Amino acid sequence: MTQQVPSTEPELAGVRNFRDVGGLPTVDGRRVRHGVLFRSGHLAHATEEDAAFLASLGLHTIFDFRNAADQKLEGPDVELPGVRNVNLPLSDPADGAEFWKMVRDGDLDQLRAILDDGKGAARMIDSYRKIVTERTAEHSRVLHALAEDSVPALMHCAAGKDRAGISIAVTLLAVGVERDAIVADYLESNAKHRRYKVRRSGSADTAYTPEVMALLDPLFDARAEYLAAAFASIEETWGDTDTYLAQGLGLSPESRERLRARLLD
Numbered sequence: 001m002t003q004q005v006p007s008t009e010p011e012l013a014g015v016r017n018f019r020d021v022g023g024l025p026t027v028d029g030r031r032v033r034h035g036v037l038f039r040s041g042h043l044a045h046a047t048e049e050d051a052a053f054l055a056s057l058g059l060h061t062i063f064d065f066r067n068a069a070d071q072k073l074e075g076p077d078v079e080l081p082g083v084r085n086v087n088l089p090l091s092d093p094a095d096g097a098e099f100w101k102m103v104r105d106g107d108l109d110q111l112r113a114i115l116d117d118g119k120g121a122a123r124m125i126d127s128y129r130k131i132v133t134e135r136t137a138e139h140s141r142v143l144h145a146l147a148e149d150s151v152p153a154l155m156h157c158a159a160g161k162d163r164a165g166i167s168i169a170v171t172l173l174a175v176g177v178e179r180d181a182i183v184a185d186y187l188e189s190n191a192k193h194r195r196y197k198v199r200r201s202g203s204a205d206t207a208y209t210p211e212v213m214a215l216l217d218p219l220f221d222a223r224a225e226y227l228a229a230a231f232a233s234i235e236e237t238w239g240d241t242d243t244y245l246a247q248g249l250g251l252s253p254e255s256r257e258r259l260r261a262r263l264l265d
Contacts, residue, residue, distance in 0.1 A: 012050040016041035017160035017194040021168060024185060026176040030264045036151045037263060039168050041160035041196060042066060044075035051078050054154070059083045061150040063142055065163040069093035069100075074158060086145070088138045090131050090163040099123075103219065105201045111215045120218030121225070124162070128230040131166050133237055139170050140249040146171065147251075147259040159196035161189040161222050166230055173241050174251065175260045179231070189222040196220055 012018050018041075022034030038057065042064070046054065064077055067089035077085060102110055114120075146153060155171075157163035165186050172182045188194065198216060200207035238244035245251045251259075 010053055011193055012040075012046070012053065014045035014047045014050050015043055015054075016196060017189055019185075019188065021172070021185060024172065024177045024181045026264065027178055028176060030176075030260075032172070032175070032177060032263055033265045036153070037146075037168070037171065038152070038154040039160055039164050040154060040156045041164075041194075042070070042074050042156055042158050043077040044071075046078040051080060054078075055080045055083075057152055057154075059152050059154055061086055061145065061153045063088060063153060063155045063167070065090040065138075065155065065157040065167060067091050067093040069097060070158050084150070088141065090135050090138055090157070090167070091127075103216065104199060107206075108209070108212060111212060115215040115218065120215065121223070124218055124223070124226050125229040127162065128166060128226045129233040131163060132170075132230045132233045136248045139167060140251065142167060143171060143174055143245075143249060143251055143259060144255060146262060147255045151262050159189070159220065160194075161186075161196065161220075162226075165189065165222065165227070169227060169230065170249075171259075171263075174245055174249075174256060175263050183224055183227055186227050187222050187224065 010018070017039070019039060020034055021037045021039060022032050024032045026032075035057070038059075043050075043054070043062070059080065061084045062077065062080070064085060064087045066074070066087070070093075071087075079085070099114060102114055106114070142155075155164045155167050169182050169186060172185075173179075198208075198213075198220060200212070234241060234244045234248075238248050245256065246253075
């Protein structure tokens, strides 16, 4: 039996962007059950109090979508007693390594070169499309695990916005959550207390100027157009969501029904 989380969402000291996905409505009038599906940023900096709270949720599985470079930068997740940790990288450490090094260490001219004139947003849109079309094996594994025994579950990446955001969206699509509700949940990552803390080299007066932060915004914003690009890729590649789930992710009607039974009231 899963534990109900408090109605007042906690603001964890060392974990950004944590929330329960419970309460979202489905197209057939049901709702996602509270206390079975959570999302957040990485758990590497969780305090003792954060860890105690997370342990109280009765989690079965934590899905960590970070790659080896993320884990080297931030550290491993805090270990919670009795919780299974599954690392399923949704991006290749070598893909964009130079780009992200520039984001952390580059000067203003270098940032302008890689991010100005819509280049930052275009990169994000391309990334969302690729995660949907090229990471079907990983998303299939997540959905099958949830359908069998892996709830309550927490999904996270580094910021809890992009890789976790797409994976949560795919899960919600699979159980029939309304598209607008999926987007609204995704956009909650923009709240100030949820946003990823950008780490840049140099002093505050040069590394975090208003222009620098404006250039970086497309990378750290949750934008509806990004998730729309992921949804569009599903439709362009498979025709519709049902075909994507059945053929792209190998989710049988029986598995999908088990998933709905696990996640919905």
